Amino acid sequence: MTDTITVGAYAPDFTLCDQYGQDTTLTGLRGRPVLVVFYPLAFSGVCSGELADLSARHAEFAALGAAVLAVSVDSVFALRTWSDRESFPFALLSDFWPHGAVADAYGVFDPTRGTARRGTFLVDDDGIVRWTVTTPVSEPRDVDDYLRELRSLTGNG
Template structure:
């Protein structure tokens, strides 16, 4: 994975059928990038449903969650509607897995993203990352720790 302290590579991907989201548009907010293998697979379901409950806690840290997989925007639309997700899923679909490769979390054998997390600060710098075994839902504690630490560092510097 990309080393912490590095500027997160910028990208633009479809977040809805007709809108693209550019990472750099989110400057000023912390960003959680959650790469995951596939819509509809059991562990991904659990993981994303868990994160979907956490909007309030992420907002408390001025953080926005983004899910990324190689599924198409149509698959994302159905997956989002089915689970009532309140955060965007980006389609790393064409060229397939390009952003996942950029973030060093593409699995060439399965043609899917690995299960990986990045936390970026308000300036788009990578501050924390975690690669989870593909069959294991990493939960949210690592993300919350990282967000808390970022806020603590900021408050002691002020």
Template sequence: MSKRLQTGDRAPDFRLSSADGSDVSLSDFAGENVVVYFYPAAATPGCTTEACDFRDNLASLGAAGYRVLGISPDSETKLRSFSEKESLTFPLLSDPDHAVAEAYGAWGEKKNYGKTYEGLIRSTVVIDGSGQVSLAQYNVRATGHVAKLRRDLGIS
């Protein structure tokens, strides 16, 4: 299992393709607070719930100074379709070889219905404007996660 990030760690930089085909790097957001959330698969029930929850809370997160990036192993094509269908207005990034998920500790052993396998662990990492991790949450639940995140960040 990859090492999980902790508060105070330097966030690993990355460059990934987005749903719209452009490249997005963490360094593009230097000086800004960024919420990076990892989700297993676009257009599945839990991931749709979580993405729509971020979409519906984007204004309050933005007003508090946070940008949102979603990362999954899905292809750009699948992300584009998901983004359009759900009217998502924040970048969804494709990490097909899960290198970024591994660097962030969001890839590892999972258990489901008695089966053990490697996969993406639903996780959220908040990075401050200087590139330091200010909050890292792993094994989060899709439902209610954004409300908990807002409480943890002090956003009303």
């Protein structure tokens, strides 16, 4: 397992398929901040709550010019079903194969469980990690924390 990416490091680039089978490349989003949110599994209790909170507050992220990318080891098909059911307004990215490779590059892959840990990375418009948080699998993260850090980064705090 790779060490967790730290503040000040360049965010590892990746290309993953979203819930619609479209490729999303991190470097393709340069010029705007990106919130990369790793979560263990679609349809699970804590993950459902976290992504529902992100969805409910998505307009605030958009108003700050940020892209939100939610990443799990689920297949594109599972992510599409979940997204259709929940109407998520952001990309759900599949780190299915090679299994968990992107989560591992960020240092948040749990090889025992075969899933990502709850790791979040705020990447600036030049691709540098400006804030990160990792929480235990049983603890949801707080969207207010994301928005506070994003506002600080964009000078809208």
